[in-house]
Amino acid sequence: MQSELRKQLLDAFTNAGESYLSGQRLAELVGCSRTAVWKHIEELRKEGFELEAVRKKGYRIVKTPEKLTADEIMLGLTTCFIGKNIHYEESVESTQKIAHQLAAKNVPEGTVVIADEQRSGRGRMNRNWHSPKYTGIWMSLILRPNIPLSKAPQLTLLTAVAIVQAIEEITGITAEIKWPNDVLIQGRKITGILTELQAEADRIHSIIIGIGINVNQKKEDFPRELQEKASSLLIEKGTPVSRAEMIRSIFKHFEKLYLLYLDKGFFPIKLLWESYAISIGKILKARTLTEVIEGKALGITEEGVLKIEDASGTIHHVYSADIEL
């Protein structure tokens, strides 16, 4: 199917919501014959869309395919630039890798790479990220903010806030943030965020935010060593969650927060972040590459750096670490 016609057709169904659209009306809206509309609807069915057809009323979409498609995500997307340009792939090595290549080619800000499976998904510090097919959200978002390098960690924190808000909207569950880049429910990891840069020493070319969210995995779908540490929205909520709906919600919350950030700076984001953070005010251990710092987490600085006060009263600024509560 020509992508422009398909897009127009899906847009028409989005705008119609629960209402039915007749073949005649669809033909008018997309500017082609009723026969062409009928042919396109058959193609959508082949791709896994379920369309209900009611005599004298017309068509409406009742179920979108299990496989994510850019179209399905676009269907009902309300953002201005985040997620307006989607590169979908069924299976990739890593969405970050593709996003890095696209970023170097100057794709528009807000472009997203989404895959149904990552064969070698990565987390922070080059760790593996388990990304099995059809069950999670594995995506990378390309941004081009005009901010100094030192502020890049703020965008990890902003992303965590957007994800907590999206989880709340879609599932009603209140998640928590563990500095710097984890989103947890009941102490188990639901989401990891990996923020990478293409930059000159004094200028950011692109920030590439990798987001991995466990959505519809059952407990037994996780490797044994992750079963106690990780969870999914399905496990926590008890019912499956639409990945497309979740993605749209993340895009919406992210765009709102990002525009706020570009306009007002990090301060309003910091307040939101602190309201969701579990580590602040608690005694914890921070393992950096070179040392272990134990003490009370006082909060984060304007630049997103964690402040820890040790037993001697010394305040440490921690840029990068693993946290144990």
Next chain:
Amino acid sequence: MQSELRKQLLDAFTNAGESYLSGQRLAELVGCSRTAVWKHIEELRKEGFELEAVRKKGYRIVKTPEKLTADEIMLGLTTCFIGKNIHYEESVESTQKIAHQLAAKNVPEGTVVIADEQRSGRGRMNRNWHSPKYTGIWMSLILRPNIPLSKAPQLTLLTAVAIVQAIEEITGITAEIKWPNDVLIQGRKITGILTELQAEADRIHSIIIGIGINVNQKKEDFPRELQEKASSLLIEKGTPVSRAEMIRSIFKHFEKLYLLYLDKGFFPIKLLWESYAISIGKILKARTLTEVIEGKALGITEEGVLKIEDASGTIHHVYSADIEL
């Protein structure tokens, strides 16, 4: 020629300095027959090395080829890790591009990409950098310091100091630094530095320092629009300069400064930098992406950020700008 034998042979000539080495001695040093030595010496001659052969004394190298080779640079290199792994190419699009690819493959720290020509060399802000064949030094150095992102600009400043010291050693000329990344002689640009990063928000994977030095260009070799702004070591000194010697000197000074930096931090580098900087204490205009700041340059911060005091007494912190004196 097998690269290991060639390396051993060139090492032997390096160690011998001005002395002659007999065929017998060379055969012993590299562990092969005199016939093999003779064959290898013929191959070096074909590649442009000039070897003097004196009866009863032996051989010594009197001239290295115009074309740079990794071997020639290695010949006499005194560093421990900077430049010990050289990727030489006769002609490339950009040494930065190749260095980025190598950096992603975890080559050792200190690996350098050197080309005799760049077909589309780049400077800051994606500007062109004119890099004609055989006349300049076009190279990219891969580093992996464990420093926060905000400190990356310090390495641009450190590199500028190393280049000023190398120019002084090789030509006797005292060059000057213009913040952030230019080295000038008599107000004309000799060197540009482009520092790029591969990083996570809280951790640097690699810093890739691109260095372009105009060495043996004549005035008429520069495009007309650059003739008043740019110069070369040949123009300033009056005689040609060995690029290999200049590269070795940069590696030597760079390594010394870099080890000092990793050990003692930026402060000793900052003092050196300020002693060579022309802009400090002067009235200047800084054009950033969003505004023009006019005022007196007070100095640089611990992080390499330029401080400018405007007429109203307000102090501006400039992360990235073009400077007009």
